[in-house]
Amino acid sequence: VTGPGERQVDSLCPFCGVGCQLSFQIEKAPGGERIVSVDGRDGPANHGRLCVKGRFGFDYVASPERLTVPLVRKPGAPKRPVFGRVPANWREQFREASWDEALEIAGGGLAAIRDGTDGHPVHGPRALAGFGSAKGSNEEAYLFQKLVRTGFGSNNVDHCTRLCHASSVAALLEGIGSGAVSNQVADVMQAGLIFVIGANPTVNHPVAATWIKNAARRGAKLVVADPRRTELARHATRVLQFRPDTDVALLDAMLHTIIAEGLVDEAFVRERTRDFDALRKAVAHCSPEAMAPVCGIPAELIREVARDYARSRASMILWGMGISQHVHGTDNARCLIALALVTGQIGRPGTGLHPLRGQNNVQGASDAGLIPMMLPDYHRVGDAQAAAAFERAWGMALDREPGLTVVEIMNAALAGEIRGLYVMGENPAMSDPDLHHARAALASLEMLVVQDIFPTETAVLADVILPASAFPEKTGSFTNTDRIVQLARQALQPPGQARQDLAILVDIARRLGLDWTYAHPREVFEEMRGLMPSIHGISWERLEREGAVTYPCPDETSSGEPVVFRERFPTADGRGRFVPALPSPGAELPDADWPMTLITGRQLEHWHTGAMTRRATVLDAIEPHPTVSLNPRDLAVLGLAAGERIRVASRRGEIALVARADDGVPVGSVFIPFAYAEAAANLLTHPALDPFGKIPGFKHCAVRVTAI
Numbered sequence: 001v002t003g004p005g006e007r008q009v010d011s012l013c014p015f016c017g018v019g020c021q022l023s024f025q026i027e028k029a030p031g032g033e034r035i036v037s038v039d040g041r042d043g044p045a046n047h048g049r050l051c052v053k054g055r056f057g058f059d060y061v062a063s064p065e066r067l068t069v070p071l072v073r074k075p076g077a078p079k080r081p082v083f084g085r086v087p088a089n090w091r092e093q094f095r096e097a098s099w100d101e102a103l104e105i106a107g108g109g110l111a112a113i114r115d116g117t118d119g120h121p122v123h124g125p126r127a128l129a130g131f132g133s134a135k136g137s138n139e140e141a142y143l144f145q146k147l148v149r150t151g152f153g154s155n156n157v158d159h160c161t162r163l164c165h166a167s168s169v170a171a172l173l174e175g176i177g178s179g180a181v182s183n184q185v186a187d188v189m190q191a192g193l194i195f196v197i198g199a200n201p202t203v204n205h206p207v208a209a210t211w212i213k214n215a216a217r218r219g220a221k222l223v224v225a226d227p228r229r230t231e232l233a234r235h236a237t238r239v240l241q242f243r244p245d246t247d248v249a250l251l252d253a254m255l256h257t258i259i260a261e262g263l264v265d266e267a268f269v270r271e272r273t274r275d276f277d278a279l280r281k282a283v284a285h286c287s288p289e290a291m292a293p294v295c296g297i298p299a300e301l302i303r304e305v306a307r308d309y310a311r312s313r314a315s316m317i318l319w320g321m322g323i324s325q326h327v328h329g330t331d332n333a334r335c336l337i338a339l340a341l342v343t344g345q346i347g348r349p350g351t352g353l354h355p356l357r358g359q360n361n362v363q364g365a366s367d368a369g370l371i372p373m374m375l376p377d378y379h380r381v382g383d384a385q386a387a388a389a390f391e392r393a394w395g396m397a398l399d400r401e402p403g404l405t406v407v408e409i410m411n412a413a414l415a416g417e418i419r420g421l422y423v424m425g426e427n428p429a430m431s432d433p434d435l436h437h438a439r440a441a442l443a444s445l446e447m448l449v450v451q452d453i454f455p456t457e458t459a460v461l462a463d464v465i466l467p468a469s470a471f472p473e474k475t476g477s478f479t480n481t482d483r484i485v486q487l488a489r490q491a492l493q494p495p496g497q498a499r500q501d502l503a504i505l506v507d508i509a510r511r512l513g514l515d516w517t518y519a520h521p522r523e524v525f526e527e528m529r530g531l532m533p534s535i536h537g538i539s540w541e542r543l544e545r546e547g548a549v550t551y552p553c554p555d556e557t558s559s560g561e562p563v564v565f566r567e568r569f570p571t572a573d574g575r576g577r578f579v580p581a582l583p584s585p586g587a588e589l590p591d592a593d594w595p596m597t598l599i600t601g602r603q604l605e606h607w608h609t610g611a612m613t614r615r616a617t618v619l620d621a622i623e624p625h626p627t628v629s630l631n632p633r634d635l636a637v638l639g640l641a642a643g644e645r646i647r648v649a650s651r652r653g654e655i656a657l658v659a660r661a662d663d664g665v666p667v668g669s670v671f672i673p674f675a676y677a678e679a680a681a682n683l684l685t686h687p688a689l690d691p692f693g694k695i696p697g698f699k700h701c702a703v704r705v706t707a708i
């Protein structure tokens, strides 16, 4: 950090969903300008605070590995998946092209598959798909889904929410009619009890974690439930280190206790919910004594936590991927919703349900309709009235059938049913489960168009690579985990011939026959708010003036609603619905050959597939190598030592990493961050999906650990 720059640009952090406001300090540099340092601003989510990623994770923008010119694959150049880091000679498979030529090949290739003009028997709108990005702005997400729906002609559009909170959203929409959070993170300061389950906010939402720790310091009871003992547990009143993948057993036992001990909020259940009897019957046999052997938490401790949660004047639940990334992730979230409904712990300050969002714009991208079953503002694609409204606005008929989700698109590609894919800013060759399968699927595509800032593991399999803009190189609105819409402002120019994503999208759309003329994100946002009642009261001018506005915001006089569901839920009858769930086994349990459980996740310094943070000098210097964490007792039993390189294998692949001793990892489990291409955790993960949210179970599969 070199101190204040020659000019300052107020913007946002490009990493997690907390949505910290910051200022880029800019100074002149050879060939242009550069960011020299970052300061936290007094935004609603961070009040000047930043974590190590926000403060030091910015010089990836100036990496010499940036894509700066359009590239097209040379005729006959083989598509070989990369295992390990992308090699320095990756460009040998490509030649440089002008923007016109690259767009013509990309747009023309996609149009030919759509129209069947290439003579291939598999063609049509559903032979194409698109992955947008939760790292892009609201305007980019909206345009991307509009392009797929109107330019491709199908709903085969998705993004990383499918790998993140898709199961939470499925349960929330089903139970209370809205997939967004009910209360903002800072509301923990109003809570008497905070229940954090399946989340590691100190690492993944560090500034949000500071609110939780402050609330605990001020006297709120903090219950931390997670198979791993995380740093937040040091601040907790009670710690429930339950067995991996037994969330439903633990939560059903809490529900049983609340019902059996008369702790139900009878008036709330009577007046604001339905189907309580179904829940009561379902959990009748899930006593703490019955569930304790399953989840590994003593029955009396389960009872005490259930009582505390129900009796507190205000209890708030926050959860993360530990709940959602399971083949029964939707069931896990259903139980959390039931806890809030049965006790009336929702609709007031300091209560409610908060699925902590991962990417900085995964909330906004989902709101904007970047998902295969929903139009913007969560109108189902099969809802005739809603679809007709979008058809009128967009000027063409829309597909009324839900499209395929991320992993389903990969399966369809490998089966030859999807031949063309447009990927903007995602890296499925690292983020999908069972990477041998995912990379084979990507390599099998006849037209893979990748728009990105780096030669990612996905980009090297592309037919056309379109060099795009990094976060500080563009202006746009972003929606954080709290439903706060905020403005990020352009600080730098993209390098070389790289262009802004929004402009590239417009040019691809034109090649697909759409007459788009959007020249600025403002125009896109104004179109969005005309179609999305949730943000109707948020004008672009208002964002420029106020910097941050919470939705729902019905009109320009509204200051937004930080706490929702005060009087009714946005369901057909205004009531919340109990959807019971019972414990069930995962897709792959440990056995004699594969005796340990793999838990994947993130670490503080690296962000998701590492494309940005592993090119950020300070962050990569702190955590430069892939590691696998094991309990010291397991290391001893296996005859291994911390610091030793070891092998972790599953039925799908194997990787080598450095062993790390961590007594927070439960005996019988290993924890591997998924940011490292040279030891990609997702080579091991299982591709089975949650049947409702269609999310893979990244948090649970069977592995074997051996010496090398």
Ligand code: SF4
Pocket: 013, 014, 015, 016, 017, 018, 019, 020, 046, 049, 050, 051, 052, 053, 054, 055, 205, 206, 207, 208
């Ligand atoms: Fe960025 Fe999240 Fe850290 Fe805030 S908490 S600085 S948004 S990574």
